[in-house]
Amino acid sequence: MKVLITGGAGYIGSTIASACADAGITPVILDNLATGRQEYLSHRSAYHGDIADGPLIDRIFTEHPDLSAVIHCAALSTVPESTTAPVLYYRENLAGTIALTEHLLRNGCRRLLFASSAAVYGTTATTVTETDSLAPASPYARTKAGCEAFLHDTGAATGLAVIAMRYANPIGTDPLLRTGLQVDKPTHLLGRLISAAEEGTPFTLMGSDWPTRDGSGLRDFIHVWDLATAHVHALQRFDEATTESPFLALNISSGTGTTVRELAHAFQGATGHTIELNEAPARPGDVAGFTLDNTLAGHLLGWSPKLTVTQAIHHAMEWRPVRTRMLT
Ligand SMILES: NC(=O)c1ccc[n+]([C@@H]2O[C@H](COP(=O)([O-])OP(=O)(O)OC[C@H]3O[C@@H](n4cnc5c(N)ncnc54)[C@H](O)[C@@H]3O)[C@@H](O)[C@H]2O)c1
Structure with a gap:
């Protein structure tokens, strides 16, 4: 085919x-x-x-x-x-x-x-x-x-x-790291966690009083x-x-859903990085999220x-140096 x-x-x-x-x-x-x-x-x-x-x-x-x-x-x-x-x-x-x-x-x-x-x-x-x-x-x-x-x-x-x-x-x-995200600083949640870990800056959790199991937004x-x-x-x-x-x-x-807070914890568990989590109000237009x-x-x-999400975090981290070699 x-x-x-x-x-x-x-x-x-x-x-x-x-x-x-x-x-x-x-x-x-x-x-x-x-x-x-x-x-x-x-x-x-x-x-x-x-x-x-x-x-x-x-x-x-x-x-x-x-x-x-x-x-x-x-x-x-x-x-x-x-x-x-x-x-x-x-x-x-x-x-x-x-x-x-x-x-x-x-x-x-x-x-x-x-x-x-x-x-x-x-x-x-x-x-x-x-x-x-x-x-x-x-x-x-x-x-x-x-x-x-x-x-x-x-x-x-x-x-x-x-x-x-x-x-x-x-x-x-791709688990074989043949290709991946092109951008150096992705703005999605995992990208922001990676930037926080690499730059030693806090990660800001936008919205912590949603009707979810831990108050942070739910994502699939x-x-x-x-x-x-x-x-x-x-x-x-x-x-x-x-x-x-x-x-x-x-x-x-x-x-299955993962909350933003759960993703942050999974990231720290998978990478061994400790990240300071700040909380800020939800932005206009943000939603609680769904699966x-x-x-x-x-x-x-x-x-x-x-x-799993943890495997995705590992693969995203393995991609970082490969991306730098391949794309710059
Ligand atoms: N990444 C996400 O979170 C996400 C979520 C849901 C849906 N999608 C959809 O999945 C698809 C792929 O997204 P992605 O994250 O790989 O984005 P991407 O920007 O990495 O890939 C899009 C590709 O399309 C090419 N392209 C754009 N306009 C074109 C055109 N007019 N003619 C020919 N090529 C063109 C770009 O050069 C690029 O290679 C998109 O349709 C996107 O809307 C992405």
Whole structure:
């Protein structure tokens, strides 16, 4: 099997490419390197360009007529940036996905895995399932929900079947350290803990009176390798999973919650670093958080997450020096 991965030079797409290759599925990458890294493409069949570039997509399908599916990871995904640059985000994510889909349909593509996000839910529930209503709370999240709506309608009207993979919060790195997070100082929670440990600065816990087991926010962290292997399972079971409907949404998550305080303790336990924890009020727009029920993905894909938060912390720490050597 051969698969086209858009955004395959990025954090998640490159990890999915490695998981595919390990499973005997040949990845072909399309990436404009907006945030992706050339270094991740050296051993891959890769095209440098934009998802909206029709002639380029035509060329890829001409040169790889045996592509049997597309995994669409290419997107801009920084929530604060999306609030100050909505035109950019709607153009790159939503208009880009519409253009890409048009090019895929012209080239006979029948299977699309779409990188969606738990951010489409924006819920106050503590556990969400795929049938819960969507309430995306940022321009970024609205581009993801908009893509889902567009792909749902396109699936109903064409021969394209779509699985929207709604990712929880990915952390960690490919356990073989072939690729990982590109940025030196990631702003997600684990990144902030790593910075606090490396710089000897305190970690500020925003919000400590949420209705959770320890008052800190609840998150659903998934090891990025588990997230990547979900795509391998989805490719292998794609036609069975989409028999009943050409559009399927699946939560790709650990299924279990970790509070921010628990993550901080797990980090200290795994790394031996002692970090000073400060408490500050929640920021406007913060939410208590939720976990994503992954029962449907388990049932339809025969997939379940295998790796723990502690393993993700270890892999993220092992990646740090490798990243420095590879990317600077
Ligand atoms: N990282 C997360 O926490 C998270 C959570 C949920 C969903 N997602 C989604 O997963 C996907 C991958 O995210 P990531 O964390 O790997 O981000 P990333 O920035 O590391 O990767 C995105 C890749 O897409 C490429 N790209 C962007 N726009 C493009 C375009 N117009 N044409 C071609 N290539 C383009 C970038 O160069 C980059 O390589 C995104 O769709 C994102 O919205 C990410």
